[in-house]
Structure formats: structure tokens, C-alpha cells
Amino acid sequence: MSRHQFGKYGGEFVPETLMPALKELQAAFARCKKDKKFNRELNNLLCEYAGRPTPLTFSENLSKKLGCKVYLKREDLLHSGAHKINNALGQALLAKYMGKERIIAETGAGQHGTAAAVAAAKLGMKCDIYMGEVDIERQKPNVHRMRLCGARVIPVASGSKTLKDAINECLRDWTASCESTHYLLGSVLGPHPYPSMVAHFQSIIGKEARKQILAREGRLPLAVIACVGGGSNAIGIFKGFLKDKNVELIGVEAGGMGIESGKHAARFADKRLGRLGVLHGTMTYVLQDKFGQIFNTHSVSAGLDYSAVGPEHCLLRDLGRAKYAYATDKEALQAFKMLSEEEGIIPALESAHAVAYLLKFARKCKKNDIVLLNLSGRGDKDFDTAMKELEMEK
Numbered sequence: 356m357s358r359h360q361f362g363k364y365g366g367e368f369v370p371e372t373l374m375p376a377l378k379e380l381q382a383a384f385a386r387c388k389k390d391k392k393f394n395r396e397l398n399n400l401l402c403e404y405a406g407r408p409t410p411l412t413f414s415e416n417l418s419k420k421l422g423c424k425v426y427l428k429r430e431d432l433l434h435s436g437a438h439k440i441n442n443a444l445g446q447a448l449l450a451k452y453m454g455k456e457r458i459i460a461e462t463g464a465g466q467h468g469t470a471a472a473v474a475a476a477k478l479g480m481k482c483d484i485y486m487g488e489v490d491i492e493r494q495k496p497n498v499h500r501m502r503l504c505g506a507r508v509i510p511v512a513s514g515s516k517t518l519k520d521a522i523n524e525c526l527r528d529w530t531a532s533c534e535s536t537h538y539l540l541g542s543v544l545g546p547h548p549y550p551s552m553v554a555h556f557q558s559i560i561g562k563e564a565r566k567q568i569l570a571r572e573g574r575l576p577l578a579v580i581a582c583v584g585g586g587s588n589a590i591g592i593f594k595g596f597l598k599d600k601n602v603e604l605i606g607v608e609a610g611g612m613g614i615e616s617g618k619h620a621a622r623f624a625d626k627r628l629g630r631l632g633v634l635h636g637t638m639t640y641v642l643q644d645k646f647g648q649i650f651n652t653h654s655v656s657a658g659l660d661y662s663a664v665g666p667e668h669c670l671l672r673d674l675g676r677a678k679y680a681y682a683t684d685k686e687a688l689q690a691f692k693m694l695s696e697e698e699g700i701i702p703a704l705e706s707a708h709a710v711a712y713l714l715k716f717a718r719k720c721k722k723n724d725i726v727l728l729n730l731s732g733r734g735d736k737d738f739d740t741a742m743k744e745l746e747m748e749k
Contacts, residue, residue, distance in 0.1 A: 359638060360547050362668035362673060367546040369636045373526075376533035381548045388555060397448055399607035404477060405440045406433050407559065409494050411567040412725075415594045416697045421664035423720035425713065426576070427700070427730045428564045428592060433468045435500075437703065437732030438560060438588045439541060443470035447478050454510040457536040461525045463518030463584070464658030464705060465491050465497025468543030473508035482506040485524040487516040491658045496736050506698075515651040518584075518661045522635050539742035542585025543665035546636030550666055554590045564727060572725055578603040578716065579728040582709040583679065584620070586656050586665040588731035591713020593677060603678070606668060608710040609654035610681035617740065620652035621681040623672060634663040655684040656704035656742060658732075663686045688744050690714060703732030703740060 356554050361364040372402035387393040402405040409432050414425040415704035430438035447458060458475045460482070462468030466578055468484040475482035482585070484501050488510050522544075529538040543550040543557075567577055579596055581589035583606035596602045611619030617619060620642045622629040628650050632641035641663045654660040671677035687704055690711035695701045702710060709728055720726065734741065 358547070361666045361670040364638050365536045365547055366638045366671045367552060367636060368633045368638065369546050370528055370530065373533065375527065377546055377548070379453070383449060384548050384552050385482065386693055387452055388707045393452060394446065397445055397727050400439065400444045400448065400477070404434060405444060408563045408749060409433060410569060411564060413571070414698050415423070417694065419553055420697060421717035421720070422722060425628060426568060426725065426727045428727065430560060430588065431702065431706070431733035433729050435473045436735070437466035437468035437470065437555060439467040439592060440473065440551050441559055441591070442541065442556040442587060443467065443474040443539060443672070446537065446539045446552070447471070447474035447480065449538070451478050451480065451571055453537065454566055455480070455535060455537040457532070458539045459482070459483045459485070459525055459528050460487050460539045460541060461520065461521035463487070463540065463660055464656065464703070465490065465494035465501070465701070465736060466658060467597040468498045470506070470508070471539050471541070472501040472504040474732070475506065476504045478729050483528070483562060484508050485521040485528070487511045487518065487521050487627055488520065489553060490521070494657055494728065494736055494742050514574050517652070517657070519649065526635065534639060535731045541544070542587040543590050544585045544612065544635055544663065550637065550660065553587050554594065554667060557587050557591030558594040560588065560591035560729065561593060564592055565595040566726065568727060574725070575599050575602050576725040576727040577720070578605055579727045579729070580605045580607065580709045580713055580716065582607050582705045582731060583660060584609070584661050584705065588729055590665060590667055592729040593671070597676065604671070604676060605716070606677055607670060607708045608681040609656055609659035609708060610683040610686070611653040613683055614681070618653040619681070620654045620660055620662070622662070623679040624681045625716065637666050639663050639666040640669050655687060655740065656708065658705040659708065666717070678710050682708040686711040687739060688748070691737070691741050692745060700730070701734040703734050704729055704737045705732070706731045
């Protein structure tokens with residue numbers, strides 16, 4: 356039986372042919388995360404190349420409107436436009452230390468694919484990106500970026516033609532090429548050690564944010580809010596506050612067209628379809644029909660359009676340490692518009708889901724309450740989608 360890392364969640368549910376590659380990766384990660392040279396090189400890449408530390412921005416106009424103190428952790432200001440570069444540089448450097456020559460990656464919104472292509476270019480490695488045909492159509496700016504950085508974007512036409520199917524193709528490729536190839540998985544998903552490894556590389560978000568809010572306010576926030584697809588940006592910022600029991604941790608899923616419509620990606624919120632299962636090598640909460648078939652999801656946000664959630668989120672939910680809510684497409688689009696108008700900050704549609712929940716959460720806040728929101732990515736990739744959807748609502 357596969358050993359789980361997060362209570363009953365996690366594990367290594369993969370073909371035997373992949374076990375040697377996973378064992379090699381586990382050993383390399385355990386070695387490198389303690390290696391001073393590796394960490395010095397990674398820190399230099401994050402600071403001098405990616406642009407860390409990212410600012411903590413006080414949103415004065417939004418704070419006045421909502422009646423509480425709102426701070427944004429600005430992962431959108433990183434090179435390549437999102438938090439994904441933290442993990443991409445970490446894994447790409449690890450792959451280089453392992454002697455790998457090629458990187459493969461999956462992508463939905465294109466932010467992880469862009470980050471992987473950027474990291475591969477920087478470190479002189481070959482890069483192939485698998486991306487569903489639906490996502491290629493709605494995320495064209497990032498497709499152009501990946502190709503410009505030298506990556507090959509491989510369309511996936513199977514299934515729902517979105518993130519789930521891109522991961523399937525990556526796993527098939529890796530099974531056949533693991534001797535020379537590293538699979539740079541983009542979220543806290545997949546078989547061990549990926550959920551722990553990605554969380555490790557993203558934990559810098561929470562470490563920075565905790566120090567920054569204490570320096571600015573001298574106290575911790577009432578709540579930390581982040582969007583959750585697979586959940587790497589949320590785990591990244593949550594890590595800085597897990598021991599602070601008075602800080603509420605809130606993950607926001609994609610409610611799509613509404614839970615009752617059946618067209619959504621809310622694994623926790625949908626009591627009918629969201630339940631324990633295995634997807635892409637890990638035991639976690641999965642949207643599935645009564646026959647155990649994976650449920651095709653829908654979200655206006657390509658990065659949240661996924662049938663499962665990271666196993667550590669499941670454990671945090673079971674322990675009551677984090678709570679999970681959802682925002683619909685309509686709510687996210689309105690939040691996208693509001694943050695742009697109020698602060699001149701255009702969020703990714705993924706991050707707009709967190710902003711949408713913030714608008715509800717703020718109703719119960721007092722004037723001096725601090726709410727910290729992880730702005731995981733910028734919205735230039737989403738202009739076409741957002742403008743079309745907003746026009747349709749008029």
C-alpha cells in the first residue's frame with residue numbers, strides 16, 4: 356500500500372515503471388534542500404532573476420470601500436507574472452543537479468508553463484509544455500511567451516482538453532523518458548514528493564508575508580485568503596501562518612456557473628461529487644460521478660479548472676486549520692473589475708476568485724482588522740476572456 360504523507364491523503368499511486376524516477380527525485384530533493392550551494396544558487400535566482408522579495412501592498416482605496424485593512428502579497432510582480440516561478444526555478448535547478456537535460460511541464464492558465472519555459476531558458480535546458488487545446492485558445496499570450504522562450508507547446512486534444520488532460524500526457528511522457536527528463540509539476544499535486552516539494556519551494560511567500568505584515572503593522576492579520584486550484588499559492592502563503600492559530604486561513608475554489616449548475620471546479624463545496632479518490636498519483640478530494648469517473652470541471656479561470664485539490668489542503672481542512680469557500684465566475688469577473696478600478700491592479704482571474712471572497716468576508720470585519728490576500732498572478736493573460744465575459748453581462 357502506498358505510504359501517505361498527509362494523514363490519509365497523498366501517497367504514490369503510479370505505475371511501477373515510475374517508482375525508480377520518484378525514488379531518485381525524493382533522494383535528490385532531500386539532499387539538495389539541505390545543500391548550502393544549492394540553496395545559495397536558488398536564492399540568487401529568486402532575488403536577482405525572479406524579483407524577490409515581492410512587496411506587501413496596502414490597498415488604501417479598497418480598504419476604505421470594504422471597511423477593513425487590506426494588504427496584497429504581490430506575487431503578480433514576479434518575473435513571468437505569477438508565483439509559479441518560485442517552484443519552476445527550484446525544480447529546474449534540482450533537475451540540473453540531477454543531471455537531467457530536458458524539462459516537461461503541464462499548464463492550464465499558462466503561468467506555470469511560462470515559468471517552466473523561462474526557467475529552462477535560464478538554465479540552458481530543453482523544455483516541452485503540454486497544454487489542453489481549450490486552454491491554448493483562451494491563454495494565447497502565455498502560449499506566445501512559452502514559444503518565444505524556446506519551449507515547444509504540445510496541444511492536448513483528449514478529454515476536456517484542459518489541465519487534467521495535460522497532466523495525463525506529461526505522466527505518459529515522463530514514464531518513457533525519465534532517465535533524461537524531469538517532470539516539473541506545477542502545483543501541490545501528484546505523487547510524493549511533489550506536494551511536499553512544491554510546497555517547500557512556495558513557502559517563501561508565507562515567510563516573507565509574515566515578516567512584512569509584522570514590520571508594517573506590528574501584528575498578524577485576522578485572515579489570509581488565497582485562491583485554490585491545485586493550491587500551490589495558497590499552501591505557499593499558509594505555510595507562514597500555520598502555527599498562528601488566531602490567523603484564519605481561507606482557500607477559495609472555483610464555483611464556475613454555480614454549484615447547483617454542475618459546471619464548476621469546487622471539490623470541497625460540492626457534497627455530491629467531491630469525495631476521496633485518486634487522481635494523478637495522489638489520494639485526495641476529487642470531483643467524480645457515481646461510477647467513479649472523473650467529473651469534467653468548468654471555470655472561467657483556466658488555472659482553477661481542475662478536478663482535484665492538493666492533499667495537504669485536504670488535511671488542513673480535516674484538522675480545521677483552514678476553511679474553504681468558493682466564488683462563481685460572475686463574482687470573480689466583478690472582483691477582477693473592482694480591483695482594477697479601485698487600485699489600478701489587474702489581477703489574474705485565478706486571484707480574482709480570492710478577491711471575490713474578500714468582498715464577502717469583509718462584511719464581518721471591523722475597521723482595524725487586517726486581511727492579507729495573496730495576489731498570485733497578474734491579469735494581462737486574461738484580458739480577452741474577461742472583456743468578452745464582462746461585455747456579455749451588460
